[in-house]
Structure formats: structure tokens, C-alpha cells
Amino acid sequence: MSEKALDRVDYVEFYVGSARQWAYYHKFGLGFRVLAYSGPETGVRDHVSYLMEQGRVKVMLTNSLVPDSQISSHVKLHGDGVKDIAIRVNNLNDAISDMDERKIVKHDTPRKVKTENGNIYAATASTYGETVHSLIDYGEYEGEFLPGFVPVEDVGIQDSGIQRFDHIVGNVEEKKMEDWVDYYVDGMGFEPLISFDDKDISTEFSALKSKVVHYNNRKIVFPINEPARGKKKSQIQEYLDYYHMPGVQHIALHTDDILGTVRKMRKMGIEFQSTPDSYYRELAERVGKIDEDMNELKENNILVDRDDDGYLLQIFTKPTGDRPTFFYEIIQRKGATSFGKGNFKALFESIERDQARRGNL
Ligand code: FE2
Numbered sequence: 001m002s003e004k005a006l007d008r009v010d011y012v013e014f015y016v017g018s019a020r021q022w023a024y025y026h027k028f029g030l031g032f033r034v035l036a037y038s039g040p041e042t043g044v045r046d047h048v049s050y051l052m053e054q055g056r057v058k059v060m061l062t063n064s065l066v067p068d069s070q071i072s073s074h075v076k077l078h079g080d081g082v083k084d085i086a087i088r089v090n091n092l093n094d095a096i097s098d099m100d101e102r103k104i105v106k107h108d109t110p111r112k113v114k115t116e117n118g119n120i121y122a123a124t125a126s127t128y129g130e131t132v133h134s135l136i137d138y139g140e141y142e143g144e145f146l147p148g149f150v151p152v153e154d155v156g157i158q159d160s161g162i163q164r165f166d167h168i169v170g171n172v173e174e175k176k177m178e179d180w181v182d183y184y185v186d187g188m189g190f191e192p193l194i195s196f197d198d199k200d201i202s203t204e205f206s207a208l209k210s211k212v213v214h215y216n217n218r219k220i221v222f223p224i225n226e227p228a229r230g231k232k233k234s235q236i237q238e239y240l241d242y243y244h245m246p247g248v249q250h251i252a253l254h255t256d257d258i259l260g261t262v263r264k265m266r267k268m269g270i271e272f273q274s275t276p277d278s279y280y281r282e283l284a285e286r287v288g289k290i291d292e293d294m295n296e297l298k299e300n301n302i303l304v305d306r307d308d309d310g311y312l313l314q315i316f317t318k319p320t321g322d323r324p325t326f327f328y329e330i331i332q333r334k335g336a337t338s339f340g341k342g343n344f345k346a347l348f349e350s351i352e353r354d355q356a357r358r359g360n361l
């Protein structure tokens with residue numbers, strides 16, 4: 001097969017306890033607009049979905065309207081979280097026969113969805129926990145959205161500069177990371193991404209292990225984390241304790257202007273992880289010359305990391321729901337192809353320096 005079977009992430013679907021509230025957060029907090037809606041008004045009786053967009057990022061927010069459904073049981077067990085990382089495929093038959101030859105990925109029977117705008121071909125493949133990948137072939141389809149959705153006129157929303165998915169991260173159990181890397185590599189044709197982060201000097205500080213797989217020259221990028229024993233309880237273990245299963249930890253959204261994006265989001269009430277002032281004292285020395293003003297980065301708690309190819313700027317939101325599970329990352333790449341692992345070490349060290357100053361180390 002010459003053409004790559006998979007294309008790119010089409011959308012990410014969350015199962016949540018109140019899709020309307022999640023839509024409000026994405027709209028007024030993150031700058032997404034509602035593209036389309038599906039629910040009783042459009043002939044769907046048992047759930048509602050809002051399809052939202054910013055740049056090329058699409059998220060779908062789905063809420064059950066009945067007590068017994070796979071959506072409501074998902075929310076009951078996991079809280080609000082990602083159910084589906086849907087992938088656009090160039091040709092579903094090719095994608096499925098490629099996976100079948102590899103004999104690793106489980107998927108359901110491919111289905112043909114007839115619509116007045118042409119056919120959609122889709123199948124669902126499983127991944128870590130209860131997370132799935134819808135594989136969708138829009139080759140013969142001329143509609144704008146998935147069937148069952150009607151367009152929504154959502155005007156007056158200022159976007160915040162988000163352009164595309166950068167990477168989507170899964171948390172899996174201790175000693176399971178390698179298996180899931182193999183799942184994507186051997187089962188779906190991904191490749192391991194050798195990056196700066198692999199020169200792993202910081203496990204002691206980060207309390208997690210991470211490996212990255214990518215597809216078609218980083219068109220799809222999935223880091224996989226597992227907990228590790230570090231100086232503190234692993235944040236990955238905390239996720240697993242609250243989500244009760246492996247699942248999606250964060251989605252990194254790329255912007256070309258992280259300062260502008262983060263300022264807008266802060267103004268709209270989005271809360272970000274804070275960074276100790278001491279982190280910025282050593283920043284210039286650690287990352288060298290960068291285009292941005294250090295004081296502005298410090299005011300906004302934006303982190304910087306450098307690798308062999310360049311540098312990146314990043315910041316993480318507080319969890320979007322009540323459980324300490326899913327959150328967003330905002331990232332701007334200036335050449336760097338890694339994921340900011342140097343920040344774990346820098347953050348731990350600066351926290352420890354503050355602790356030492358208080359005489360508590
Ligand atoms: Fe990330």
C-alpha cells in the first residue's frame with residue numbers, strides 16, 4: 001500500500017455530564033465556536049452532541065439523555081473524559097486490511113452510513129482503557145458534518161489563536177507503556193518518535209515515563225505515559241486512581257502566538273498551572289536566547305524548553321472537570337520537536353530551591 005492509510009485526527013469526542021456546560025467552557029473560555037448540533041431536535045432521541053471548532057481543531061461534546069447507556073456508564077465510572085480520538089482515513093478498506101494483516105488491533109465490523117450527501121464508511125478500533133478510535137472515510141461524502149448534525153450559527157465568538165492538534169496523550173498503567181507503543185507501531189503502522197525527551201535524565205524528577213508514537217511524519221502524534229517512582233506520587237497514578245482506567249490525559253493545542261492565546265484565555269477565566277518565580281531565574285541560562293520577553297513569559301507562567309532543533313513554549317490548564325484527570329496544554333513550537341520534558345526537572349529544581357530557602361530541605 002503506497003498511500004498512507006490514516007490521514008489525521010478528525011475530532012475528539014468527550015462523554016460528559018453536561019455537554020451544554022462543556023460547550024460554554026470551550027466557547028467562552030477557550031474560544032471555540034459551535035459548528036453543529038445533534039439531539040432530539042435533529043431526530044437523535046437518547047443523547048445530545050455539540051460539535052465545536054477552532055482552527056483545524058474539532059471537539060465533540062456528548063451527553064446522555066437516558067440513565068442506561070454506554071455514555072452514562074462511561075461518565076459514571078470515569079467522570080467527564082475523552083471517549084473517542086476519531087481519525088480520518090484515506091480509505092477505510094485499506095486501513096482495515098492493513099490492521100487485519102497486523103493482527104493486533106481489535107475493531108468492529110466496518111459500516112456504511114448512507115446519507116443524502118453520499119456515503120460515509122466507518123469502523124471503531126479500540127485502544128487503552130475504554131478509549132476508541134473511530135476510523136472515518138469521507139471519500140464519497142459531500143456533507144459538512146457527520147449525519148444527524150445540523151449547522152449552528154454561532155457568531156460573535158473571538159477565537160484565541162488555536163490552530164491544530166499538536167499531540168494527544170494517553171495515560172496507561174505502570175509497565176504498560178511499551179505494550180501500547182507496540183500496539184500503535186506494530187498494530188497500526190505508527191513509528192516510534194525518537195526525540196530529545198528520550199535522553200531521559202529526568203525520570204527521577206518527573207515521576208512518569210513517556211514514549212511517543214507518530215504517524216506520517218508527525219501528522220498524528222500520540223505520547224503514552226506510565227507512572228514511575230519519583231520524588232512525589234506520580235501524577236499519572238493520580239489520574240489512573242480517579243479515572244479508574246487508562247485514558248486520555250491531555251490534548252495539546254498549537255498556537256502561533258502563545259502569549260496572545262494565554263492572555264485571552266486568562267481574561268476569559270481559564271485557570272492554568274502556576275510556575276514558581278525561581279523557574280524564571282534560571283530560564284535564560286537554560287534555554288539561551290529566545291524571541292519572547294522573559295518578563296511577559298513569567299507574568300503568564302509560560303514554560304520554555306529547548307532541544308536540538310529549536311525551542312518550544314508551553315503551559316497546562318488546570319483540570320477541565322472536577323476530577324484531576326483531563327486537561328489541555330497550549331503549545332507553540334519554534335523548531336523544537338520534543339514535548340518539554342526538560343521542564344519537569346527545571347520545575348522540580350526550582351521548587352526545591354524555594355523549599356531550601358525556607359529551610360525545609
Ligand atoms: Fe503534552
